[in-house]
Amino acid sequence: MRTSDSLRKTYGETLVELGKDNKSIVMLEADLGNSTMSSLFGSAYPERYFQMGIAEQNMASVAAGLSLAGKIPFINSFAVFARGRAYDQIRSSVAIAKLNVKICGSSAGLSDYGDGKTHQSIDDIALMQVLPNMTVLSPCDAIETEKMTKAMVECNGPVYLRINRNDLSLVTDPKADYKIGQMTEMVKGKDVVVFATGVMVQQSIQAAKILEKEGISLRVVNVSTIKPLDVTALQSYCEGVKGIVTAEEHSIFGGLGSAVCSALSMKRLPIEVLGIQDSFGTSAENYSILLKHYGLESEDVAKKVRAVLSAN
Amino acid sequence: MKYSQEQIIELKRKAIQIRANILEMIPPGKVGHLGGSSSIADVMAALYFHTMEVNPSDPKDPKRDRLIMSKGHAVLVQYACLVELGYFGREELAKVKTLEGMLQGHPDMDKTPGIEAVTGSLGQGLSVALGLALGLRLDKLPNRVYAIVGDGEQAEGQIWEAVMAAHGFKANNLTAIVDFNGLQATSTTKEIFPIENLVGKWSSFGWNVIEIDGHDMVQILDALEEAKAFTEGPSVILAHTVKGKCFPFAEGKAKYHNASMTEEEYKEAWVCIENLKREVEA
Numbered sequence A: 001m002r003t004s005d006s007l008r009k010t011y012g013e014t015l016v017e018l019g020k021d022n023k024s025i026v027m028l029e030a031d032l033g034n035s036t037m038s039s040l041f042g043s044a045y046p047e048r049y050f051q052m053g054i055a056e057q058n059m060a061s062v063a064a065g066l067s068l069a070g071k072i073p074f075i076n077s078f079a080v081f082a083r084g085r086a087y088d089q090i091r092s093s094v095a096i097a098k099l100n101v102k103i104c105g106s107s108a109g110l111s112d113y114g115d116g117k118t119h120q121s122i123d124d125i126a127l128m129q130v131l132p133n134m135t136v137l138s139p140c141d142a143i144e145t146e147k148m149t150k151a152m153v154e155c156n157g158p159v160y161l162r163i164n165r166n167d168l169s170l171v172t173d174p175k176a177d178y179k180i181g182q183m184t185e186m187v188k189g190k191d192v193v194v195f196a197t198g199v200m201v202q203q204s205i206q207a208a209k210i211l212e213k214e215g216i217s218l219r220v221v222n223v224s225t226i227k228p229l230d231v232t233a234l235q236s237y238c239e240g241v242k243g244i245v246t247a248e249e250h251s252i253f254g255g256l257g258s259a260v261c262s263a264l265s266m267k268r269l270p271i272e273v274l275g276i277q278d279s280f281g282t283s284a285e286n287y288s289i290l291l292k293h294y295g296l297e298s299e300d301v302a303k304k305v306r307a308v309l310s311a312n
Numbered sequence B: 001m002k003y004s005q006e007q008i009i010e011l012k013r014k015a016i017q018i019r020a021n022i023l024e025m026i027p028p029g030k031v032g033h034l035g036g037s038s039s040i041a042d043v044m045a046a047l048y049f050h051t052m053e054v055n056p057s058d059p060k061d062p063k064r065d066r067l068i069m070s071k072g073h074a075v076l077v078q079y080a081c082l083v084e085l086g087y088f089g090r091e092e093l094a095k096v097k098t099l100e101g102m103l104q105g106h107p108d109m110d111k112t113p114g115i116e117a118v119t120g121s122l123g124q125g126l127s128v129a130l131g132l133a134l135g136l137r138l139d140k141l142p143n144r145v146y147a148i149v150g151d152g153e154q155a156e157g158q159i160w161e162a163v164m165a166a167h168g169f170k171a172n173n174l175t176a177i178v179d180f181n182g183l184q185a186t187s188t189t190k191e192i193f194p195i196e197n198l199v200g201k202w203s204s205f206g207w208n209v210i211e212i213d214g215h216d217m218v219q220i221l222d223a224l225e226e227a228k229a230f231t232e233g234p235s236v237i238l239a240h241t242v243k244g245k246c247f248p249f250a251e252g253k254a255k256y257h258n259a260s261m262t263e264e265e266y267k268e269a270w271v272c273i274e275n276l277k278r279e280v281e282a
Helices: A007-021 A039-044 A056-068 A079-085 A087-096 A124-129 A142-154 A199-212 A231-236 A256-263 A287-293 A298-310 B005-025 B034-039 B041-051 B072-085 B090-095 B125-138 B157-168 B198-204 B217-229 B263-281
Strands: A025-029 A049-051 A072-078 A102-106 A135-137 A159-162 A184-187 A192-196 A218-222 A225-227 A243-251 A271-276 B066-069 B145-150 B174-180 B208-213 B235-240
Touching: A007 A025, A007 A039, A007 A102, A007 A142, A025 A039, A025 A056, A039 A049, A056 A072, A056 A079, A056 A087, A056 B125, A056 B157, A072 A079, A079 A087, A079 A102, A079 A124, A087 B125, A124 A135, A124 A159, A124 A225, A124 A243, A124 A256, A142 A159, A184 A199, A192 A199, A192 A256, A192 A298, A199 A218, A199 A243, A199 A298, A225 A256, A231 A256, A243 A256, A243 A298, A256 A271, A271 A298, B005 B034, B005 B041, B005 B072, B005 B090, B005 B217, B005 B263, B034 B041, B034 B072, B041 B072, B041 B145, B041 B217, B066 B072, B066 B125, B072 B090, B125 B145, B125 B157, B125 B174, B174 B217, B198 B208, B198 B235, B208 B217, B217 B235
Parallel strands: A025 A049, A025 A072, A072 A102, A102 A159, A135 A159, A192 A218, A192 A243, A243 A271, B066 B145, B145 B174, B174 B235, B208 B235
Antiparallel strands: A135 A225, A184 A218
């Protein structure tokens, strides 16, 4: 049962809960267990916790081997290392073989604000969604993280989960059913639809409030499964609107925006992609300063909405 | 003597047949990894026809031992063993590396019965084998895991991550075998990358190191038994081999790492096979 608003703590606690009955779950960690919260699992089930040291490539391929032995391995590190340092291992040992390996990219996006560009993961969705067989998940709050972690254990195949380091306000419905692949309408609206993921869901909900005062009705859709993208649902949420905005804490190349543009290329509707321009991250005093610096606040979403409306 | 004369002769016959099967897959004009497949053929014969628990009628039999071909480009030698054991029909040999065939250019567990993982991007197979070994141990299963790694592959940093980790986890159900043929894709390992003193390297990382002539069947069998008997941690067999072994035109030549044979070479290769057969029967 979830005890906090922290995505990473919820992730760790959920796996402890699931690991009680499901003895196939094993965790691998590359010496960041106190940040990724995999250490909670290590305390509960030390025999099923593999401390792999700062050797992410070996960790990913060892996970492939554990999966071949029938286990459900979760590999943990900061998102930059979990899927970047071990990219070819994930591609060859895991994704080609369709193995049941779960990758948790922790401290994703800009959320590791102090550590700067080497540690900020703004290209992980791109790298993971280009891989055939890979499922790519991006929760926006702790409630969704708990449901996703459970769903990851239930589904057979490689999954990448990108989670934020910081607490995010709760916006999803704890009582609602969840399944991988679904997208959820967070705010009803009719003029423009924004497809948002991760922290940009909260920012987009705020944007809807700003725009309401201007007489603009914004529909906000939480796209927490980037891949496989539910194109039918995507198209149905575009019905009746005059334009589309995508919003993500990720590079404008290869992320949610790219996926939506590809899927809706025949829609003939104006689309604005909000994300990090072609640049790496930087250190800052806190997370909100970085969101402002990279233009990822609610007002930035609102500007994009006004822009698509003016294109009509 | 631990093994009967008949056992040794039978394994030598298998090793010849494995090399014949490799030839069958790469007729003149068809490119294939002859060199690195034939260098490890004797070790593979010992593993598949003596040491390992295998069950061709149920390739996923939980009681089987596992072999991970980390030097995935030499998968022809593994196909040559698997076909001999009946994992798939001989008609597949001619279809290797074709669109309709089940035998891919590098090992693919989804396509080929008896293949245990996806390998080919070098440096990863030892880690996969370690993961398998740890998983089997968690389930308290007695099965062993074997990883075939190349000497050129020793340049991959991940090999040494796996070497350190396997020692740390005391993975005594894991045996690595280095096909130490001294050649890689474009030249000698000596010229390409400094991997000297492999015995010292592996032993200083905590492994039980066994150095052998990788073409001497008795030494191979002894080494595999010794590795099994060593319970304190993982073992590595450094098998000194000759790239292109048994095909004089190809022996010790980097060119045959991945090449096609001419009609003349191919004929000569079959003559070599026939001579070997006569020798072993004599």
